[in-house]
Every structure is written in structure tokens, then in C-alpha cells.
């Protein structure tokens with residue numbers, strides 16, 4: 001039985017797409033067939049993290065929703081970009097991405113005309129069967145709308161992503177209450193963009209008490225490595241224990257570099273590759289600019 005995991009936040013920009021992408025990669029690496037669907041039709045973005053170029057996208061989720069294609073025709077195998085040189089045996093691991101369209105007309109059409117949300121649910125089930133998925137990850141639009149309700153209602157696990165600020169505290173309470181009413185089997189909280197010097201023990205206690213759900217991770221606010229990597233033209237990849245991440249994806253980098261004292265290999269390809277490697281080496285050696 002495939003597991004459906006959706007990631008939500010009440011407000012935008014909390015880190016849902018990065019969380020979804022990185023979790024899906026970790027789960028795939030454990031030897032699973034994983035699907036990732038971008039239901040953030042109004043402001044799609046997860047395809048960027050998976051480096052799926054617009055030119056490769058013949059059909060997007062929107063085409064399926066308007067009856068122009070079968071859902072599996074909008075699924076792209078992004079295993080290479082997601083887990084590097086992994087060699088799938090028995091069809092595992094595999095990562096498939098179902099992107100939403102970035103075409104302005106297509107986005108406008110959804111906003112103006114809406115679509116049949118039940119079709120989205122049929123699409124999830126069809127993807128699970130057709131692609132023989134072990135896991136389906138659903139990346140969502142912030143706030144509460146019909147897709148939110150649907151994806152919460154059908155998920156085995158809900159990951160609520162929040163920042164530790166008062167607007168997010170209030171908003172997350174709304175989503176958590178909704179999830180409870182929809183009787184979600186498991187709800188987990190990820191606190192992201194935690195500022196330095198915050199009392200994380202107290203933060204965890206406060207959040208767990210307020211929402212009655214476990215805080216699974218607290219990730220620090222850290223612009224340093226992405227700002228640095230993004231300032232170079234070269235493609236940058238970081239490797240640890242044979243695992244690769246995009247040096248321009250912040251949560252990927254932080255998850256990879258989570259343990260102190262581990263070693264990382266940096267590969268950069270481009271005109272300024274040498275400078276990029278040198279600058280990143282210095283940053284990693286200096287503990288990511290963290291106090």
C-alpha cells in the first residue's frame with residue numbers, strides 16, 4: 001500500500017517545496033519508487049529544485065485536470081537529478097515529478113475557471129498504481145483551499161512547515177485544527193528558518209503543546225551557502241557518502257551537512273568552477289557561518 005505524504009503551511013515561503021523535495025529524495029534513496037506532485041498550481045516551483053527544464057515538460061498537471069492527457073503522461077523521471085548516479089535495480093529507486101504548468105495562460109485558466117478537485121484525487125490514485133509508487137509526496141499551495149482539504153483528507157502523514165514567528169503560530173493552528181477534524185492519521189511539524197540564538201528547547205515545547213503534534217525537525221535560518229553558491233555561474237553539486245545534492249538548494253545542503261566532522265566533496269562545473277569550490281570549501285570548513 002503506497003503512503004501519501006503531504007506538506008502544508010498556512011503562510012507562503014516557509015520551505016514546503018524544499019522540504020518535500022528533500023524528503024522525497026531521502027525516501028527514494030532508501031530504495032523506493034517515489035512520486036512528487038506539485039499541486040501548487042497558482043505558483044508552481046518544485047520543478048526548479050529537481051532541475052526539470054520547462055522545455056522537457058510536454059504535459060503538466062494542468063493538462064490532466066482539463067482532460068488533455070492521462071496523469072502518467074505528465075510524470076517525468078527525475079531520478080538522475082534527484083539522486084545522482086544511483087543505479088536503479090528492479091526499478092528502484094526512482095523519482096517521478098508531476099509538475100504544474102508555469103505558463104501564464106494555464107495558471108490564469110485555473111484561477112478563473114477552477115477545476116474538478118475530485119479529478120485530482122483520481123489522478124493521485126492512478127499515479128500510485130500506474131507508476132507502482134511506494135510513496136506519493138504532495139507539495140501544496142499555502143493557505144487553506146480545496147486542494148488543501150483534499151490532500152489532508154487522503155494523506156497518511158501531514159507535515160506542517162512553519163517559521164517561528166507569531167503570524168505562522170496563528171496560521172499553523174488553523175491548519176492543525178483542520179487536520180485534526182479531518183482525522184489525519186499522523187501530523188508532524190517542521191520548524192524552519194529558526195533564527196540564531198533562539199531557545200530551541202523552549203520553542204519545541206511551545207509548539208508541541210500548542211498543536212499536540214511532534215516537532216520532527218528544526219532547521220536554522222541559513223542563507224550563507226545558497227547565497228554563495230548562487231553567486232557563481234557554475235553548476236554546483238555537493239557529495240557526502242556517495243549522496244549528491246544541488247549546492248544551490250538550501251535544505252539539501254543543510255541535510256547533507258547535518259553532522260559536524262563529516263566530509264563533503266564539492267563538484268563545480270563552469271567557467272568560475274575553481275573559485276566556487278574554493279569559496280564553498282572555506283565556508284564548510286568554517287562551520288557554515290554558524291556561531
Ligand SMILES: Nc1ncnc2c1ncn2[C@@H]1O[C@H](COP(=O)(O)OP(=O)(O)OP(=O)(O)O)[C@@H](O)[C@H]1O
Pocket residue numbers: 009011012013014015016017018019040043045140141142192193194219220221222223226249250251
Ligand atoms: N532554512 C532556510 N534558511 C534560509 N532560506 C531558506 C530555508 N528554507 C527555505 N529557504 C528559502 O526560502 C524560500 C522558500 O522556500 P520554499 O520554496 O521551499 O518554500 P515554500 O513554502 O514552498 O514557498 P511557497 O509557499 O511560495 O510555495 C526559498 O528561496 C528557499 O531557498
Ligand SMILES: [Mg+2]
Pocket residue numbers: 016017018040045046139140
Ligand atoms: Mg512551494
